Amino acid sequence: MSEFLKGLIRDIPDFPKPGIVFKDITPLLNDSKGLPEAVSAMAEPFRGKVDTVLGIESRGFIFGAPVAIALGVGLALVRKPGKLPSDTKQMTYELEYGTDTLEIHTDAIPKGGRVVLVDDLLATGGTAAAAVDLVSELGGDLVGASFLIELGFLPGRGKVSPVPVHSVIRYD
Amino acid sequence: MSEFLKGLIRDIPDFPKPGIVFKDITPLLNDSKGLPEAVSAMAEPFRGKVDTVLGIESRGFIFGAPVAIALGVGLALVRKPGKLPSDTKQMTYELEYGTDTLEIHTDAIPKGGRVVLVDDLLATGGTAAAAVDLVSELGGDLVGASFLIELGFLPGRGKVSPVPVHSVIRYD
Numbered sequence: 148m149s150e151f152l153k154g155l156i157r158d159i160p161d162f163p164k165p166g167i168v169f170k171d172i173t174p175l176l177n178d179s180k181g182l183p184e185a186v187s188a189m190a191e192p193f194r195g196k197v198d199t200v201l202g203i204e205s206r207g208f209i210f211g212a213p214v215a216i217a218l219g220v221g222l223a224l225v226r227k228p229g230k231l232p233s234d235t236k237q238m239t240y241e242l243e244y245g246t247d248t249l250e251i252h253t254d255a256i257p258k259g260g261r262v263v264l265v266d267d268l269l270a271t272g273g274t275a276a277a278a279v280d281l282v283s284e285l286g287g288d289l290v291g292a293s294f295l296i297e298l299g300f301l302p303g304r305g306k307v308s309p310v311p312v313h314s315v316i317r318y319d
Numbered sequence: 320m321s322e323f324l325k326g327l328i329r330d331i332p333d334f335p336k337p338g339i340v341f342k343d344i345t346p347l348l349n350d351s352k353g354l355p356e357a358v359s360a361m362a363e364p365f366r367g368k369v370d371t372v373l374g375i376e377s378r379g380f381i382f383g384a385p386v387a388i389a390l391g392v393g394l395a396l397v398r399k400p401g402k403l404p405s406d407t408k409q410m411t412y413e414l415e416y417g418t419d420t421l422e423i424h425t426d427a428i429p430k431g432g433r434v435v436l437v438d439d440l441l442a443t444g445g446t447a448a449a450a451v452d453l454v455s456e457l458g459g460d461l462v463g464a465s466f467l468i469e470l471g472f473l474p475g476r477g478k479v480s481p482v483p484v485h486s487v488i489r490y491d
Contacts, residue, residue, distance in 0.1 A: 159404040169404045173424055177371070177393040182384060199349070205377040209394070212354060213385040221349040222381070232331040232341045252345055 149188060153316050155181045156296070170296055170318070172267055176209065186210060188315040189265065189293045190217040196290055198260045199223050203249075203278055204230070207266035210295065214265050223255035223262070225278050236284050240277040249274065251281045258286035269294040269314060272306030279310055321360060325488050327353045328468070342468055342490070344439055348381065358382060360487040361437065361465045362389040368462055370432045371395050375421075375450055376402070379438035382467065386437050395427035395434070397450050408456055412449040421446070423453045430458035441466040441486060444478030451482055 155175035162169040175181040189210055197220055202211020204226045215222040228237065228248045235250040256262055262282050269275060275292055282289045289310050297303065297314030304312045327347035334341040347353040361382055369392055374383020376398045387394040400409065400420045407422040428434055434454050441447060447464055454461045461482050469475065469486030476484045 157405070162404040163401070171404050173396060173403070173405070173427065176384070176387075177395055177427065179387075179391055179393045182393055183388045186384070186388065202381070205380055208377055208380040209374070209384050209396075212348070212358070212381045213388055215348075215351075216355045216358065216385055219351055221351045221354055223349055224345060224381075229335075231345070232334040232343050233329070233345070255345065255349065 149184065149315060152181060152185055152188070152295075156316065170268065170298075172206070172295065175295075183213075185295055185315060186213040186217055189295060189313070190214045192313050193218055193263045193291060193293065196261060197263045199256055199262050199287070201225060201256075201262050201264045201278060201282065203264065203266040203274060206268070210267060211265045214263075214293065218263075223251065225249050225251050225281060236281055238277040238281050238284075240273050242273060243271075247273070247277075249277050249281065251278075251285065253285065256282060256285045256287040260287050261290050262287045263290060264292040264310075265294075266292075267295045269297045269303040269307070269312060270301050272301070272303030275303065276306045279307060321356065321487060324353060324357055324360070324467075328488065342440065342470075344378070344467065347467075355385075357467055357487060358385040358389055361467060361485070362386045364485050365390055365435045365463060365465065368433065369435045371428055371434050371459070373397060373428075373434050373436045373450060373454065375436065375438040375446060378440070382439060383437050386435075386465065390435075395423065397421050397423050397453060408453055410449040410453050410456075412445050414445060415443075419445070419449075421449050421453065423450075423457065425457065428454060428457045428459040432459050433462050434459045435462060436464040436482075437466075438464075439467045441469045441475040441479070441484060442473050444473070444475030447475065448478045451479060 200215035
């Protein structure tokens with residue numbers, strides 16, 4: 148794990164609600180060395196192994212395009228409902244309270260296309276698991292999921308299983 | 320203007336509402352040649368001229384990080400309200416119906432820092448103008464705004480003036 152990158156993550160207590168310590172990545176993004184190093188570290192294990200990067204709205208969008216460029220492939224988007232203009236598939240998943248929905252364009256991933264999911268944070272894994280299901284519904288081959296940060300004390304990795312998880316910075 | 324890139328933009332009629340022709344950039348993002356070419360074209364005029372790239376939520380996030388990496392600088396974020404965890408400044412601006420609000424971390428841009436704003440689309444310019452005001456409030460020096468697409472038949476360029484606008488693909 149990169150101590151340099153970890154040193155660029157800022158703890159914000161009680162955000163978004165009391166008792167939660169939010170891992171703020173904005174100092175890392177703001178750092179001219181930290182940003183490209185994070186992108187390289189997220190892309191590295193997937194070099195030559197994927198055809199498409201899947202970026203998850205909205206912080207996943209930050210890393211999706213540079214990881215895709217580093218891997219020499221295109222970027223597909225998973226968005227909140229009503230944002231994608233063409234034909235979509237939807238997936239609704241459970242949150243702590245209530246549900247949330249994600250969408251993908253039905254032509255975003257070719258059948259059999261090898262996909263790596265990219266997001267900033269793996270926490271409970273609900274969003275990532277829904278994205279995994281969307282790729283599977285489109286007939287894509289999800290070869291892995293790459294996160295800048297993994298909260299190892301939450302069940303995210305198990306939720307995404309059997310898709311292999313790669314994380315650059317881990318908190319246990 | 321790049322005819323190759325323009326050929327990767329898809330028209331979606333009547334989205335998000337009847338009478339609007341939406342310029343869908345997802346085929347361009349999905350193209351392994353189109354994505355890096357778009358990023359290079361957005362970054363090129365600002366090489367050596369800026370200290371920070373400002374990415375606007377949420378499609379601006381897609382281009383913000385790779386443009387920052389291409390320019391060798393960091394990325395600052397402008398987000399919808401309640402998403403940024405530390406101290407923020409807010410700016411509320413008018414839409415066709417109602418208002419919208421954007422936020423920036425108060426430490427996102429150093430005083431006097433040279434900034435280029437990055438977003439996918441310049442249309443009416445309301446969002447971009449609000450981001451210009453936020454940079455100005457933080458004491459940043461906005462040297463330009465870079466868009467993948469400019470709708471030249473809308474008043475966006477004038478709204479952002481006197482900040483110079485660079486766009487890769489223009490529709491008149």
